[in-house]
Amino acid sequence: MSEPVYTPEEMMVVAAARRLDEDDVVFIGIGLPSKAANLARRTHARHLSMIYESGTLDTAPTVLPLSIGDPELSRTAKAVVSVFEMFNCWLQGGWIRTGFLSAAQIDRFGNLNSTVIGDYGSPRVRLPGAGGAPEIAAFCSRTFILLRQSRRSLVEKLDFVTSVGFLEGERSRDGLDVPGRGPQAVITDLGLLEPHPESREFVLTAVHPGVSVEAAVEATGWPLQVADSVGETTPPTTGELEVLRSLKPSETSDIGDKVSSHYEGGSE
Amino acid sequence: MSEPVYTPEEMMVVAAARRLDEDDVVFIGIGLPSKAANLARRTHARHLSMIYESGTLDTAPTVLPLSIGDPELSRTAKAVVSVFEMFNCWLQGGWIRTGFLSAAQIDRFGNLNSTVIGDYGSPRVRLPGAGGAPEIAAFCSRTFILLRQSRRSLVEKLDFVTSVGFLEGERSRDGLDVPGRGPQAVITDLGLLEPHPESREFVLTAVHPGVSVEAAVEATGWPLQVADSVGETTPPTTGELEVLRSLKPSETSDIGDKVSSHYEGGSE
Amino acid sequence: MTEFLDLTEAIRTHLKPGNVVAAEGFTHLIPHAAGLEIIRQEIRHLTLVRMTPDIIYDQLVGMGCADKLVFSWGGNPGVGSLYRLRDACEQGIPHALELEEHAHAAMANAYTAGAAGMPFAIFKGYRGTSYPDVNPHIRFLDCPFTGQKVTAVPAIRPDVAIIHAQRADREGNVWLRGIVGVQKEAVLASARSIVTVEEVVDRVDETKGGTVIPRWAVSAVCHVPLGAFPSYAEGYYGRSNAFYLRWGEVSRDYDRFCEWMDRFVIGTRDFGHYLLALKQHGYV
């Protein structure tokens, strides 16, 4: 049997998809998390309920949305709720089991920054900001973090804490009185980091095929702890790759004809 | 021209209906207020928006509902909102102009009791309670109170304040920081009481045809002030009475056949 | 995730003596069938929560199932008094009933706070009224930005919510339309929930209107046609105004009430047999 060829990003998405359970309820953003959830729903997690923060509950897109409010999401949703209800009742109320997060920076305790690089008042890079991330991090029963591994992204100290992970480690998150148990794994393009049961510091527990432990340590901005026994991720199967590659992005809409019919021949 | 014959209740309803403006937005309960609003919408107030507290916004019943959640109300409403939205956004948010209220007891400042007669802990009569009345009283821009006049209903001192009128009179209501201006009139089966501009005590300003000022004073449990010039209500017109008497109550539904088809021949 | 159970089993599984129960419905979609099953199973010491307790709560109170009632309007809509509720309050029949009394705005906010995992709700109610004097669960606090006074009430977090809806699909997603009251909030605020439905269908969604409550927020779905009677289910059957009017006669006297309940509720095996008995005696 020949080994399938795949990209590091495909490995990340497949590893993330596998984390979802058959009847999971997952809160997803655009990009890799959306790919992972859509892959999972088409493979092992047939009863997965997908939720996008625009208010679409239990949606079943046939294409990958470009934005969290893509028409495809509302068209195929069982329910569309207001943003107020989404954040207050569904997220804060504790009705979402799994959340996916990403960020520009992560620290060793899984705290995330998607707000600014540099000083808040005069930032070097102004990032988009919080969105729904702080609430996903606090209120989903569990979260998974997806990001590409580098010394710029896995840092010793965040410039800004947008979303909380294990705060300062150990039991410090418990003092926040938020229901979610926090990040259960960081899935990168190199491998897998999981929290140490006591210190809650993220530790390298697996590498993807062809990646060395040293490369993962080298691509980390803090002295990365390595588990006693580091596993190797099962590579994507042919079936997983087929489904993943069959996911097409939502198409753009062309309103040219409508512009003509509404406005040609003189708008007032 | 012969004078039409009418009941005191019809006089009350007609007097209340006339208070509504052509494009008023009115929050109504069941009974006389519902009759008054439905009469107004069929006579001078064609653009009246009627709101019942069950969540029906801008409804247009063809029959008089028996309850505030009658199917006829949701069937003909422009919008049906949750009770949370109704009370928070529409009422408390200040979007309702006119409210109708009734009660078992009223005092001279238009405060109302619909909770208990006697001591709260061991009541002589347990009444239904607040419902939406406190919020109608506080948040509608103006309210009108409809009740039958007697020494038992217009009392020196309420057993319980369910809904606030002018509190202790003068400017005391202003201290409550609620947007509504308070009750503008009390319409009874005998006449009309309106608040004195300074003291905010309700004063007899008109009697219905055939009612003496003395009879109104006699039917009041506090020493009723009488305006220098007491008017006489214009009696119901033939047109008003025709429309009012044409309002039919909503019919009962008979589920007999459905009981048979679902459950006869052995429910499990 | 949702289990499909028959109503007897659903009540037996999810409702325990002493529970806080919200069987909600704002005139529309009132879960009468489920309420009667609680009476049949003689589950007692309940704290009953509902904005508008009507006939079914009158029956639960009259049959002695409730130790406490949390409510904001207790009457027979468009008719008058709930006599079993009045007798409990005025004379302690069949036993004393503790009241926690609110206004509608307070309860709607308290349910929403419960659904949102908040310990309390804020709003602007109760000013100038006697309620804060008799209900210690009404307090006031100051806005941390403007200093303005606001009103606070504790969140409602029932053990069990019970609602009636028009439809569920085979996975347990629930669909309701028409007047929705506080039902969704009550379900999301509760630890467990039972939904009786008119019909089980292949798929529910909101594309033609209505509201879906997704399956993972629902503990049990029970197929109980006409389960809201004498209330109504928009699109299925209308309100039996006649029954609401007759309830006034049936319930006014305690002995007659007991006799009626014995015959029609205790004496029937389930809701279907109850309806058949009502039909036989000319109530429907």
Added chain:
Amino acid sequence: MTEFLDLTEAIRTHLKPGNVVAAEGFTHLIPHAAGLEIIRQEIRHLTLVRMTPDIIYDQLVGMGCADKLVFSWGGNPGVGSLYRLRDACEQGIPHALELEEHAHAAMANAYTAGAAGMPFAIFKGYRGTSYPDVNPHIRFLDCPFTGQKVTAVPAIRPDVAIIHAQRADREGNVWLRGIVGVQKEAVLASARSIVTVEEVVDRVDETKGGTVIPRWAVSAVCHVPLGAFPSYAEGYYGRSNAFYLRWGEVSRDYDRFCEWMDRFVIGTRDFGHYLLALKQHGYV
């Protein structure tokens, strides 16, 4: 009650320099036409409020209309940065922009508090984050019943809300369906509101789905077909993902941005002429 105005007149009547403006839309139904008209009329010193400022807010900021931005996520959805917003924050181009930054949950609650006439909202957000360090409008208070700590933010009460919807009837009742975001709350929280619509019809209601905002909460309705482009109007036209992608190129460089805005926005009389110019140059 609602006035029917053309968009130029509606903006001129209701929007004044220095106003707090919420032109809301959560990916869907974003009021682009109205935003461009603000730019054409050169209304300045605005405080712009929006959960998800995207292209139209990038344009308003780049054209110098905004003194302050209140927001919770500022990016080009699915694409990347908003370069005009970044240049304003990172380099003060065209002038400094004050930021009041929140998370989505805070803004959704703050709008709802505004709609409800409350001075502030409570929720459970921001714990363990840096936001309270940089935003003085985030405070904490204790539950008066349990002592639990909750988070408070001030209500949002704009001078003007602007939204786009699918339909209005001839009385000004507005109907929208699909993803509804915080639009209804924004309208109810604002002193005045402008609604652009795809179509004016005889009657709107919710019997086949959607949400109606009644006429007495709407100041002005403007008939502007395609008024959400490049966003979308469910049932009318899809999202121009291509335009969102091209905006990245157009907006990256300030000079190119200015040239583009001059040609297509300042240089066109109204939204119809803007769309025709875009069509002529292959943008649609």
